[in-house]
Amino acid sequence: MAFLTDYQYYENSGNAPENENWGSYQYVSLDEIVTNFILMYVGNDKLINNVEKYNIRFHAKRAIQELNYDSLKEIKILELQVCDTLRYVLPADYVNWVRISLYKDGLLLPLSENIQTNWADAYLQDNNCRILFDHDGQILKPSTSTIDMQRILKQKKTIYLNEMSQYHGQEGYFYNGLWYFEYPIGARYGLNTETANQNPTFKLNKQAGVINFSSDMANELCVLEYVSDGMEKGDDSNVSVNKLFEEFIYAYMKYVILNSKVGVQEYIINRVRKEKAALLRNAKLRLSNIHPGRLLMNLRGRAKWIK
Amino acid sequence: MINEVRNTVLSIANKNNFGYITPNDFNLYARQAQLDIFEDYFYQYNAWNVKQNVRQSGTGYADIVKSLEEVLDSFSATRALLYRGSSLYDLPENYYLINKINYYNTVITTGSTTNFGTNLLEDNTATFITDNVQVGNLVSNDETGLSAFVTAVVSETELNLSNDLFNLLGIDYTIVSTNPSTIREIERVSQNKIFYLNSSPLTYPTAMYPAYVLGGADGTAGSSNTFGNTVTVYPDSIGTQGMVITQYIRYPRVPNWTYVQVGINQEPSFDESAADYQDFELPESDAPNLINKILQYAGVSIRDNTVAAFGKAEETEANKQEGQ
Numbered sequence: 001m002a003f004l005t006d007y008q009y010y011e012n013s014g015n016a017p018e019n020e021n022w023g024s025y026q027y028v029s030l031d032e033i034v035t036n037f038i039l040m041y042v043g044n045d046k047l048i049n050n051v052e053k054y055n056i057r058f059h060a061k062r063a064i065q066e067l068n069y070d071s072l073k074e075i076k077i078l079e080l081q082v083c084d085t086l087r088y089v090l091p092a093d094y095v096n097w098v099r100i101s102l103y104k105d106g107l108l109l110p111l112s113e114n115i116q117t118n119w120a121d122a123y124l125q126d127n128n129c130r131i132l133f134d135h136d137g138q139i140l141k142p143s144t145s146t147i148d149m150q151r152i153l154k155q156k157k158t159i160y161l162n163e164m165s166q167y168h169g170q171e172g173y174f175y176n177g178l179w180y181f182e183y184p185i186g187a188r189y190g191l192n193t194e195t196a197n198q199n200p201t202f203k204l205n206k207q208a209g210v211i212n213f214s215s216d217m218a219n220e221l222c223v224l225e226y227v228s229d230g231m232e233k234g235d236d237s238n239v240s241v242n243k244l245f246e247e248f249i250y251a252y253m254k255y256v257i258l259n260s261k262v263g264v265q266e267y268i269i270n271r272v273r274k275e276k277a278a279l280l281r282n283a284k285l286r287l288s289n290i291h292p293g294r295l296l297m298n299l300r301g302r303a304k305w306i307k
Numbered sequence: 308m309i310n311e312v313r314n315t316v317l318s319i320a321n322k323n324n325f326g327y328i329t330p331n332d333f334n335l336y337a338r339q340a341q342l343d344i345f346e347d348y349f350y351q352y353n354a355w356n357v358k359q360n361v362r363q364s365g366t367g368y369a370d371i372v373k374s375l376e377e378v379l380d381s382f383s384a385t386r387a388l389l390y391r392g393s394s395l396y397d398l399p400e401n402y403y404l405i406n407k408i409n410y411y412n413t414v415i416t417t418g419s420t421t422n423f424g425t426n427l428l429e430d431n432t433a434t435f436i437t438d439n440v441q442v443g444n445l446v447s448n449d450e451t452g453l454s455a456f457v458t459a460v461v462s463e464t465e466l467n468l469s470n471d472l473f474n475l476l477g478i479d480y481t482i483v484s485t486n487p488s489t490i491r492e493i494e495r496v497s498q499n500k501i502f503y504l505n506s507s508p509l510t511y512p513t514a515m516y517p518a519y520v521l522g523g524a525d526g527t528a529g530s531s532n533t534f535g536n537t538v539t540v541y542p543d544s545i546g547t548q549g550m551v552i553t554q555y556i557r558y559p560r561v562p563n564w565t566y567v568q569v570g571i572n573q574e575p576s577f578d579e580s581a582a583d584y585q586d587f588e589l590p591e592s593d594a595p596n597l598i599n600k601i602l603q604y605a606g607v608s609i610r611d612n613t614v615a616a617f618g619k620a621e622e623t624e625a626n627k628q629e630g631q
Contacts, residue, residue: 044356053492054518061509061510
């Protein structure tokens with residue numbers, strides 16, 4: 001692709017949307033990667049020849065996918081309201097979550113993933129606990145399991161320290177300057193810090209493609225930060241990757257193509273494997289963007305007294 | 308060149324009045340010899356590529372690969388594939404090797420000719436300037452598939468072309484953009500891979516990365532829909548005349564030594580002006596090879612072992628010198 005003029009960059013040449021090209025220079029497109037690779041690394045006098053273009057495209061996309069999972073830090077953010085069903089349907093291009101927050105009173109409150117489950121499938125059973133089947137032999141299922149139903153109806157207790165905690169509202173005695181509580185079973189010694197959080201909690205149901213929240217999340221705004229695989233829902237024209245990884249992608253493609261070809265000497269495969277690994281490290285360092293301005297702000301807190 | 312080759316062949320073969328080669332026989336041998344040498348170029352090209360990779364080929368005048376490429380490129384041709392429906396396109400009848408097929412995704416305008424002239428496209432219903440037809444756009448004849456570039460936009464209804472495409476009225480044409488961003492190479496995929504390619508989420512053919520397979524899936528051997536003469540293009544959204552254009556290596560034209568017979572029992576006299584005259588298309592440097600090949604065929608024909616052996620020995624010697 002040719003370089004953009006300033007007018008094309010800032011105004012999209014007068015076309016809508018105006019912001020089409022903003023920030024585009026930091027990315028290299030899939031098409032450019034495939035074209036450059038064929039031009040520079042494939043040929044009769046090159047290490048790679050007789051390779052189909054779809055092969056090259058596949059490996060280019062796989063490289064971009066792998067980078068998107070961790071190294072690239074291309075975070076997507078989606079805000080949605082959680083309704084009474086306490087469910088947040090995962091975005092169509094969701095691969096993994098980075099952070100899930102409650103947006104309330106102008107603040108982002110990070111949520112904890114519940115260490116216990118808050119959802120389950122269920123089978124219908126008779127009085128003798130025998131599973132019920134339909135005439136096709138399929139198991140009959142209720143529309144909602146008990147655990148889900150109680151969560152939605154705000155009846156499910158939680159081990160986290162909020163209004164639904166099993167200890168919330170328990171009566172105690174103030175004697176001789178100290179509080180004493182009667183708990184249903186045994187006694188409580190100290191605090192489980194893992195669950196010492198009063199924010200709502202969530203648990204992913206990956207198969208169902210939803211995030212299930214605790215009941216105190218009903219009708220609240222949820223902000224999901226997640227990573228995708230960079231495939232832009234199958235639209236190849238939108239697939240791109242940060243330029244800092246361009247050289248790594250060529251090295252990765254060289255390696256995987258040579259590694260899967262018959263008759264390539266092992267020393268060549270090792271050479272390109274090392275090149276790939278070195279370039280990934282380089283690119284990660286570059287992308288980590290460590291510079292004095294950022295370090296300064298962090299280091300200002302180094303002499304702070306922690307009470 | 309064909310007359311010099313014929314004279315030399317006759318001179319060698321007829322030295323002792325052993326045999327005379329008729330013009331018809333000569334033309335048959337000439338065609339055979341040219342095809343033989345033409346095909347040999349591809350094998351030579353491959354062999355020299357291998358040598359180049361082991362550093363046995365030089366640069367500049369010693370760049371054998373480059374000189375072989377030049378010969379092969381002289382047989383390069385470009386043509387729009389004729390669309391016959393259902394994503395099926397006809398291949399040119401004279402193709403030897405399809406080098407690439409491109410998809411030109413932006414049609415600027417289409418129409419029919421209302422007049423014709425040398426290197427001219429005239430359509431008095433067209434609005435070429437309004438449609439933004441520009442110099443460099445590609446025009447194709449929708450009936451023959453022949454294509455040419457626009458060399459000048461003369462008026463709203465008239466274009467000058469780089470080749471003569473139209474010699475009749477009412478011929479449909481298509482003009483496509485040649486902006487690099489509007490051209491996509493259609494990738495060749497073998498029949499046994501296309502199913503998997505279409506099923507793969509990462510590699511399925513799109514308008515951005517189209518693919519084709521040789522031989523229509525509904526082709527019937529023996530009919531006009533014969534396997535091997537068509538390509539099926541994927542995705543099936545690509546299916547318009549004038550948008551799929553191939554660059555290929557064509558077969559050399561059949562050589563034809565044309566003549567006039569001045570009188571009975573007279574030597575036929577070479578006539579270069581005949582309408583069906585066709586010279587060899589191989590470079591001048593291939594004349595000795597052509598002579599050697601033709602001598603071998605002629606030697607067998609006139610049952611003169613010496614002639615055939617001489618041709619074979621000369622060819623072997625030449626190959627040795629060329630490092631094959």
